[in-house]
Amino acid sequence: MSRSFLGMPAFPRAAAVSTRDPRLRANLAHATHTIRDKRARAVAELDDWAQLRAAGAAVKDRTLRHLDHYLEQLEESVAAAGGHVHWAADADEANRIVTRLVRETGEREVVKVKSMATQEIGLNEALAEAGIRAYETDLAELIVQLGDDLPSHILVPAIHRNRGEIRDIFRREMGKWGRPAPEGLSDSPTELAEAARLHLREKFLTAKVGISGANFMVAETGTLVVVESEGNGRMCLTLPETLISVVGIEKTVPTWQDLEVFLQLLPRSSTAERMNPYTTTWTGTTDGDGPRAFHLVLLDNGRTDTLADAVGRQALRCIRCSACLNVCPVYERAGGHAYGSPYPGPIGAILTPQLRGMAGPLEESLPYASSLCGACYEVCPVAIDIPEVLVHLRERVVEGGPVTRRGARVVLKPAKGHAAERAAMRAAAWAFDHPGVLRGGMRLAARTRRLHPRRLPGPGRAWSDTRALPTVPAESFRDWWRRTRGDAGGSERGGVK
Amino acid sequence: MSGRDVVLARVRRALADVPRGEGPHDPPVPRDYRRVHGSRTVEETVELLAENLADYRAVVHRCAPAGLPALIARLLAARGARTVVVPAGLDPRWLSAAEVAARPDRATDTARDLAAVDSVLTGCALAVAETGTLVLDAGPDQGRRRITLVPDHHICVVRVPDQVVGSVPEALPRLAPERPLTWISGPSATSDIELDRVEGVHGPRTLEVVLMAADGEG
Numbered sequence A: 001m002s003r004s005f006l007g008m009p010a011f012p013r014a015a016a017v018s019t020r021d022p023r024l025r026a027n028l029a030h031a032t033h034t035i036r037d038k039r040a041r042a043v044a045e046l047d048d049w050a051q052l053r054a055a056g057a058a059v060k061d062r063t064l065r066h067l068d069h070y071l072e073q074l075e076e077s078v079a080a081a082g083g084h085v086h087w088a089a090d091a092d093e094a095n096r097i098v099t100r101l102v103r104e105t106g107e108r109e110v111v112k113v114k115s116m117a118t119q120e121i122g123l124n125e126a127l128a129e130a131g132i133r134a135y136e137t138d139l140a141e142l143i144v145q146l147g148d149d150l151p152s153h154i155l156v157p158a159i160h161r162n163r164g165e166i167r168d169i170f171r172r173e174m175g176k177w178g179r180p181a182p183e184g185l186s187d188s189p190t191e192l193a194e195a196a197r198l199h200l201r202e203k204f205l206t207a208k209v210g211i212s213g214a215n216f217m218v219a220e221t222g223t224l225v226v227v228e229s230e231g232n233g234r235m236c237l238t239l240p241e242t243l244i245s246v247v248g249i250e251k252t253v254p255t256w257q258d259l260e261v262f263l264q265l266l267p268r269s270s271t272a273e274r275m276n277p278y279t280t281t282w283t284g285t286t287d288g289d290g291p292r293a294f295h296l297v298l299l300d301n302g303r304t305d306t307l308a309d310a311v312g313r314q315a316l317r318c319i320r321c322s323a324c325l326n327v328c329p330v331y332e333r334a335g336g337h338a339y340g341s342p343y344p345g346p347i348g349a350i351l352t353p354q355l356r357g358m359a360g361p362l363e364e365s366l367p368y369a370s371s372l373c374g375a376c377y378e379v380c381p382v383a384i385d386i387p388e389v390l391v392h393l394r395e396r397v398v399e400g401g402p403v404t405r406r407g408a409r410v411v412l413k414p415a416k417g418h419a420a421e422r423a424a425m426r427a428a429a430w431a432f433d434h435p436g437v438l439r440g441g442m443r444l445a446a447r448t449r450r451l452h453p454r455r456l457p458g459p460g461r462a463w464s465d466t467r468a469l470p471t472v473p474a475e476s477f478r479d480w481w482r483r484t485r486g487d488a489g490g491s492e493r494g495g496v497k
Numbered sequence B: 001m002s003g004r005d006v007v008l009a010r011v012r013r014a015l016a017d018v019p020r021g022e023g024p025h026d027p028p029v030p031r032d033y034r035r036v037h038g039s040r041t042v043e044e045t046v047e048l049l050a051e052n053l054a055d056y057r058a059v060v061h062r063c064a065p066a067g068l069p070a071l072i073a074r075l076l077a078a079r080g081a082r083t084v085v086v087p088a089g090l091d092p093r094w095l096s097a098a099e100v101a102a103r104p105d106r107a108t109d110t111a112r113d114l115a116a117v118d119s120v121l122t123g124c125a126l127a128v129a130e131t132g133t134l135v136l137d138a139g140p141d142q143g144r145r146r147i148t149l150v151p152d153h154h155i156c157v158v159r160v161p162d163q164v165v166g167s168v169p170e171a172l173p174r175l176a177p178e179r180p181l182t183w184i185s186g187p188s189a190t191s192d193i194e195l196d197r198v199e200g201v202h203g204p205r206t207l208e209v210v211l212m213a214a215d216g217e218g
């Protein structure tokens, strides 16, 4: 019914394919540049951005360092408000729980709000096997689902499709899923959005079960928060009788007050808006308003393994804003699919290998899908030091050492001379072969951030040994970008706000 | 072992490096960010709200309490609305001049029933000036969440300056987490097709905001 990311080839092979697709590259370049410029303006409006960023990082760190405490508190608050809490150690368990909950309602169809956690566990496929049809309702997810395709960007999952392709997909596929596309549908975004509105309205008005993720869960109050633009989230969270939310355990924040930090950081960093059009918060169930039954499925699926690594655990602070994708020279060239998971770009390069216990050629090559230019760290609203984690993971791949897999400690063998090293080599070679990427890599030597990797382990070391690392004056990534790339793209377009 | 025990045991093992004496509130969170950005008079805060609402494509109107019924009548007539859904606790005077069928929000109404209604008229819990946001908390003059979602035209009345706060940090303490909240910043929008912004996907495609000054003002 739909494709999944499982069994994707290692990064360099997948990247090489996308790099040859000129349309994909043009779409990606246009999109990332447009969002990047707007984001810079939205962030510049707040003169305390640095303080908000530090607070956001600290709140997440506090939560992660005492996650057992906050999860138990969350469970208690949600239950006290009338919700049911379920725990899933892995994807299979989560899928079993959700399938059972849907079956208990007697329904065969569910409407879904965009959720990366449910993509990660392959929920739609699991439901399909059980004879349950899941309808994606986010416009981009709808495009991806109807096109039997995979998402390629956190925020704009259909970024790799242009309007003509979208029109063709709608004309061809909508009728198979429900209300067909209107006669004579053109490729204007307004008409395409209207077609999606009509198609999905049928689903919303009849849906009995909604499935969502959440951006935040507040431990002290049991409140869940969904931040969105289109209103499909409100539809799925409000109209069905049963709501099932599948949420990674790291989405917890301790207090209601903590939302004042994240509701400022997320919209500006993500869609470059002062505030996104719609945010819904709910605490358990409310009599007569919204779903009568609320189930929260707390998902581990590799998060505790990531938590076990004192350097790597900062990846769990991520609030999925996608800012790091839009500044990444490697992402811009490789495209989202090359990262082989719902988490593309720099965050995917550190999160996916950790969630999957560094097992497999894709996972071992991902830490090399970067030139370590540091732009991702500079824009990250929760200050995740992505280059630090990349270097740390490269060390694991090359030198071996302990990692946690499904809760158990295992010791990785050093990669010397085996397939992992070759995959890593190719990833590094790919990143360094691309001129724009290489320039980013050269900035490594001049970085003034607190982390200076002592050396680039593995293939990177070979690379740094044969070239004198240039000492260039410190400059911000943005300055560097402007100087080397010009102010190309986007700023004249006033559209996305 | 249950899924719960497995996950919690893994979390505890994963955190073996956290010092025993460190409590859940120990690692300090620096809260030296601003409560509000810039200093403004009450009037300037209301002005900023109006600006930011308009910037996100809400249509902004102003009136004094005495002028509200006429204004609402005019907005509904301009829209060609014949039916308008109203929450149970809405001040009936607001609709007193309008020639429409007012339809009280009823628990028995299905989503499909609401889809046949032209407009919805509500108050709000508060509005945030810096972000141009209205917050609804399902209070008596706002009703169930679905009534401001399914109809295509929403008129929301904000009492200024009482219901206006400057910023997000000023908003949260005034809101009750146990109530279902809807934060609305302009009509719904998507940029999913080549990043071209399209207004109005699933929520009301037209959002009109009436800033109603307290008696003696405006």
Ligand code: SF4
Pocket (backbone or CB within 6 Å): A317, A318, A319, A320, A321, A322, A323, A324, A325, A347, A376, A379, A380, A381, A382, A383, A384
């Ligand atoms: S790592 Fe940081 S910048 Fe990247 S998506 Fe997550 S929060 Fe955003």
